[in-house]
Amino acid sequence: METLRTQALTRRFGDLVALDQLTLAVEEGEIFGLVGPDGAGKTTTMRLLTGILEPSSGEAWVDGLHTVRETEAIKDRIGYMSQRFGLYPDLTVQENIDFYADLYEVPKAGRGERMERLLAFSNLTPFRRRQAGNLSGGMKQKLGLACALIHTPRVLFLDEPTNGVDPVSRRDFWRILYQLQQERVTIFVSTAYLDEAERCNRIGLLHQGRLMACDTVDGVKGLLRGALLELRCEAPRPAARLLREAAIGSVALFGDRLHVLVEDEARGRQAVEAALRAGGIALRELRTIEPSLEDVFTSALPGGSA
Amino acid sequence: MTDAAGSYAVTLRNLERRFGEFVAVNRISLDVRQGEIFGFLGPNGAGKSTTIRMLCGLLEPSSGEGTVAGLDIRTQREEIKRRIGYMSQKFSLYDDLTVEENIDFFSGIYRVPREKKAARKDWVLDMANLQEHRHTRTGLLPAGWKQRLSLGCALLHEPRILFLDEPTSGVDPLSRRTFWDLIYEMASQGVTVFVTTHYMEEAEYCDRLALIYRGELVALGTPSDMKGSLMADQVLSVSCERPHEALGVAAGLEGVRDAALFGRDIHLMTEDAGDLAPRLRQVLEARGFQVGTMEPITPSLEDVFVSLIEARDRADGSQQEFKA
Numbered sequence: 001m002e003t004l005r006t007q008a009l010t011r012r013f014g015d016l017v018a019l020d021q022l023t024l025a026v027e028e029g030e031i032f033g034l035v036g037p038d039g040a041g042k043t044t045t046m047r048l049l050t051g052i053l054e055p056s057s058g059e060a061w062v063d064g065l066h067t068v069r070e071t072e073a074i075k076d077r078i079g080y081m082s083q084r085f086g087l088y089p090d091l092t093v094q095e096n097i098d099f100y101a102d103l104y105e106v107p108k109a110g111r112g113e114r115m116e117r118l119l120a121f122s123n124l125t126p127f128r129r130r131q132a133g134n135l136s137g138g139m140k141q142k143l144g145l146a147c148a149l150i151h152t153p154r155v156l157f158l159d160e161p162t163n164g165v166d167p168v169s170r171r172d173f174w175r176i177l178y179q180l181q182q183e184r185v186t187i188f189v190s191t192a193y194l195d196e197a198e199r200c201n202r203i204g205l206l207h208q209g210r211l212m213a214c215d216t217v218d219g220v221k222g223l224l225r226g227a228l229l230e231l232r233c234e235a236p237r238p239a240a241r242l243l244r245e246a247a248i249g250s251v252a253l254f255g256d257r258l259h260v261l262v263e264d265e266a267r268g269r270q271a272v273e274a275a276l277r278a279g280g281i282a283l284r285e286l287r288t289i290e291p292s293l294e295d296v297f298t299s300a301l302p303g304g305s306a
Numbered sequence: 307m308t309d310a311a312g313s314y315a316v317t318l319r320n321l322e323r324r325f326g327e328f329v330a331v332n333r334i335s336l337d338v339r340q341g342e343i344f345g346f347l348g349p350n351g352a353g354k355s356t357t358i359r360m361l362c363g364l365l366e367p368s369s370g371e372g373t374v375a376g377l378d379i380r381t382q383r384e385e386i387k388r389r390i391g392y393m394s395q396k397f398s399l400y401d402d403l404t405v406e407e408n409i410d411f412f413s414g415i416y417r418v419p420r421e422k423k424a425a426r427k428d429w430v431l432d433m434a435n436l437q438e439h440r441h442t443r444t445g446l447l448p449a450g451w452k453q454r455l456s457l458g459c460a461l462l463h464e465p466r467i468l469f470l471d472e473p474t475s476g477v478d479p480l481s482r483r484t485f486w487d488l489i490y491e492m493a494s495q496g497v498t499v500f501v502t503t504h505y506m507e508e509a510e511y512c513d514r515l516a517l518i519y520r521g522e523l524v525a526l527g528t529p530s531d532m533k534g535s536l537m538a539d540q541v542l543s544v545s546c547e548r549p550h551e552a553l554g555v556a557a558g559l560e561g562v563r564d565a566a567l568f569g570r571d572i573h574l575m576t577e578d579a580g581d582l583a584p585r586l587r588q589v590l591e592a593r594g595f596q597v598g599t600m601e602p603i604t605p606s607l608e609d610v611f612v613s614l615i616e617a618r619d620r621a622d623g624s625q626q627e628f629k630a
Contacts, residue, residue, distance in 0.1 A: 037478030038449045137350050163475075166349035166504050167608045168615055171566060178567045182550045192476050195506055195608060199568055207478070217569050232530060237494055252483060253490055255343065255512045256528045289604075294507060297479040 003028045003155055003186040004049065009058035011044050018044040020209040021058065026202075029184040031177060033200030035191055035293075041209040042190035043083070046159045049188065050080045063154050076104070079148035080157045087143060089133025093124055096132050097147055104151035118146040122176060138169025145176065156180065158189040162196065174199055194293040205297070217293065224296045227265035229272060231258050232285040239281050246275040250299050259289075261299050314373075315340045315467050315498035316361065321370035323356050330356040332521035333370065338514075340466075343489060343499040345512030347611065353521040354502050361500070362469060363387045375466045388417070393460040394471035398452070401445030405436050405455060408444055409462070416463035430458030433488065450481025457488060467498040474508060486511045506607040515607075519615050520622075532610045539563055539613045540579040541605045544572040544586065545598035552595050556586060564616065573603075575613055 004026040011019045019041040026032045034042050047053040049060055051071035060067040063077045087096055097118065101111055119125040122142040127135065132143060141161060148156065158177075162170045177187055189200065197203050197217070204214040213220050226249070233239050240253040248271045249262035262268025265288055276283050291299075316338035323331040331353045338344045348354045359365040361374050363383035372379040375389045399408045409427050418426055431437045434454035444452065453474060460468060470489075474482040489511070493499055501512060509515055510529055517525040517532075525536050546552045553572050557565035561582050564575040576582045579602040590597050605613070 037481070038476040040478070164472075164504065167506065167611045168349050170504075171608070171612055175566065178550065178553075192478075193505060193507060194479065195606065201569060237490055240490075253486070254510045254529070255514075256530055294479050298483050 001028045002026065003030075004032075004060075004062050004188065006049070006060040007058055009045075009048060009060050010056050011041075011048055011053065012056045017209050019048065019055075022211055024204055024211065024214055026186060026188060028186055029181055030202060031181055031187045031189065031200045033189050033191060033197045033203040034206055035194065035197040035203050036206035037192055039208075040206040042192075042206060043159055044209075045206070046080070046082070046157050046188075046190060050078060050157055051075065076151065077153055078155045078157060079151070079153035080159075081144050081148045081161055082159050083163065085144040085148070087132045087140060087147070090131055092129050092131055093119070093135070093143055094128045096143060097150055100147040101150045106151050114150065114152070118149060121179065122146045123172070136169070138165050138172065141165055141169065141173055142176065145173070149180075153185070155186045155188065158187065160190055160192065162191075162193075170196070194297060197293055203293075220293065221291050221296055224261070224291045224299060226261055226263045227268060227288050228291045228295055229260045229262060229265075229268055230285075230287055230289045231260065231272060231283060232256060233258070233276060234282045234284070239276060239279070242279045242281065243272065243275055246271070248272060248275060252295075252298065259295060261291075261295070313340060314338060315342070316344075316372070316374055316500065318372040319370055321357070321360065321372050322368050323353075323360060323365065324368045329521050331360070331367075334518065334521075334523050336516060336523065336526060338498060338500065340498055341493050341496045343493050343501065343511070343513045345509045345515040346500060346502045346518070347504075347509055347515055348518040349615065352519050354518060357518070358469060358471075358500075358502060361386075362390060362392065388463070389465055389467070391460040391463070391465035391468040392471075393456050393468070393473060395473075395475050398456050399444050399459065402443065404441050404443055405431075405447070406440040408455065409459060412459040413462050418463050426462050426464075430455070430462060433461075434458045448481070450477045450484065453477055453481065453485055454488065457485070461492070461497075466496070467500065468492065470499060470501045472503045472505065472508070473501065475503075475505065479507075482507070506611070509607050517611060517614055519618055522618075524614050524618055525610075529607060532607060533605050537605055537610045537613060538617060539575040539577060539605075539609075541603050541609050542574045542576055542579040542582055542586075542600060543568075543603045544574065544600050545570065546572065546590060547596045547598075552590055555590060555593060555595075559586060559589065561585075564612065573609070575609065 002025045006022050006024055009019060009022040034045060036042055048055055049062055049067060051067045051074045054068055062074050065074045067074060097115055119128055122145060124142060135143060162173055181187060191197055202216050203220060205212045213223060236253060236256055236258055240251050240258055243251045243260060249260045249268060252259045260272060269286060273283060314337045319335050320333045321331060322333050346354055360367050360379055363386035367380060374386050377386050409430050413423050431440055436455060474485050489499055503509055514528050515532055516523060525532060527536050549567055549570055549572055553565055553567055556562060556572055556574055561576050562574050566573050583600045587597050587600060
């Protein structure tokens with residue numbers, strides 16, 4: 001069942017087309033990632049889908065409701081954690097959740113139980129009386145999530161939820177999202193980070209307002225033609241220069257490793273070995289690896305703003 | 307320490323900083339070679355910023371020693387401030403100034419000698435590929451261009467060491483690659499680059515990484531070392547139907563340190579993937595799960611990071627029990 005659908009959704013700001021004819025569908029219980037750099041149109045999409053902003057053209061439905069004609073009804077069905085999600089620093093954890101419960105008109109009956117569940121689920125129970133301003137970045141993020149979930153929404157919108165959060169807290173946050181998924185909550189998350197995108201069931205790559213690709217992570221990785229070689233050698237920087245000059249394939253330097261995208265695996269390997277031998281650089285390791293989303297993004301998609 | 311300071315851009319020996327009872331940085335020792343790109347990682351509150359502030363001459367150590375660009379971090383702090391470059395997302399350009407005005411402004415701040423100003427400006431415009439945009443308002447530039455300009459401004463006074471704080475956060479991967487190609491270029495000219503970041507995508511670009519946690523240095527090595535010899539655990543990737551439920555089963559098995567979903571796959575951290583795999587398959591199949599592939603994978607830097615930190619938590623936990 002589809003929980004979210006857009007049809008040629010477009011938003012202009014003056015001459016700028018922030019979102020250009022976005023058409024996509026997200027299934028119930030899916031974690032869908034909208035992936036792209038700053039300025040790609042991610043936040044605009046979020047604001048259109050949550051009914052905060054009206055489209056210039058095109059339409060969208062969330063949980064069966066039209067985002068323009070049924071805006072009020074949508075607000076009861078969705079949770080939205082924006083990048084500037086408002087927590088009140090001088091209220092305690094519990095008071096913040098209570099505040100959002102009032103805002104969403106959650107009935108008092110059953111509210112206590114819901115609160116306990118959310119606190120437990122976000123590992124915030126021991127901190128319930130701590131002022132939100134005194135929480136760590138990762139804990140603030142989890143409190144934001146708890147507040148966005150107080151009215152038991154069916155669809156959750158998260159705009160770059162783990163910006164500035166360390167990897168341990170980020171992993172914790174995702175553990176919570178997967179638990180929500182088990183309760184059939186649909187999650188629409190935006191991120192500028194490709195390692196975060198790898199955790200989604202399906203992703204859409206947004207670039208300058210346009211959807212460049214939309215598929216499972218493996219599907220998107222399948223867009224990469226050829227074989228990706230990873231090599232470790234002495235003097236990686238001169239080696240990168242050497243391989244670029246030899247035009248063996250697309251070369252990317254990563255600290256002590258090089259990634260070379262070649263058309264044909266066997267011939268590519270031979271060419272790399274030959275070029276390094278000729279340059280007098282000792283090769284320590286050469287293997288074929290699974291591409292990451294980053295490899296796909298830099299090699300398979302049309303040029304960006306750089 | 308003058309000998310060591312000659313070939314190293316940063317040397318730290320038992321560097322410590324306390325705030326009252328709290329030990330923010332606990333006897334850290336490390337060396338960063340000249341021209342090295344060194345990544346400094348750690349969760350929030352681990353002591354990263356305190357260390358950086360000491361390295362930049364903004365904070366005095368409580369004890370221990372250190373040099374930056376050959377200068378003593380206790381006695382030559384003013385000199386250090388003039389000799390380093392610093393670039394951060396938070397501390398950056400003026401959006402309503404043009405590209406050129408920003409360069410002029412930072413030229414003034416960094417006290418670039420008058421006779422050098424024009425040449426340095428040209429250098430920044432060339433390096434950042436912004437010659438044709440010198441009169442453009444900075445706020446109108448795409449994120450990746452701004453980042454290059456910001457980098458150029460941090461290098462105006464030709465520092466020998468450059469501190470980067472989450473330098474490419476929010477930039478598309480192509481711009482990030484362009485940015486890092488510039489960094490590699492700087493490094494090959496001998497500039498040392500010290501990077502802090504939460505993003506493992508950035509960490510992957512470094513020559514060497516340090517992980518600090520609770521004020522202590524937990525691991526030090528190249529990204530490959532981190533994923534290989536320094537990673538105590540192995541990662542087993544399992545594809546299986548109903549992964550959420552299977553995750554619960556897997557997490558309860560003996561020898562599983564951590565279990566997490568990754569898209570549709572389950573990633574299990576374990577000491578011995580070879581031992582775990584057949585046991586897990588048996589248990590899952592006995593409960594009616596269709597099990598697909600099961601294979602040990604190269605851990606991501608995030609896996610390594612989490613694994614090292616959890617190992618340290620376990621060690622500290624048992625130590626506390628022992629004390630009690």
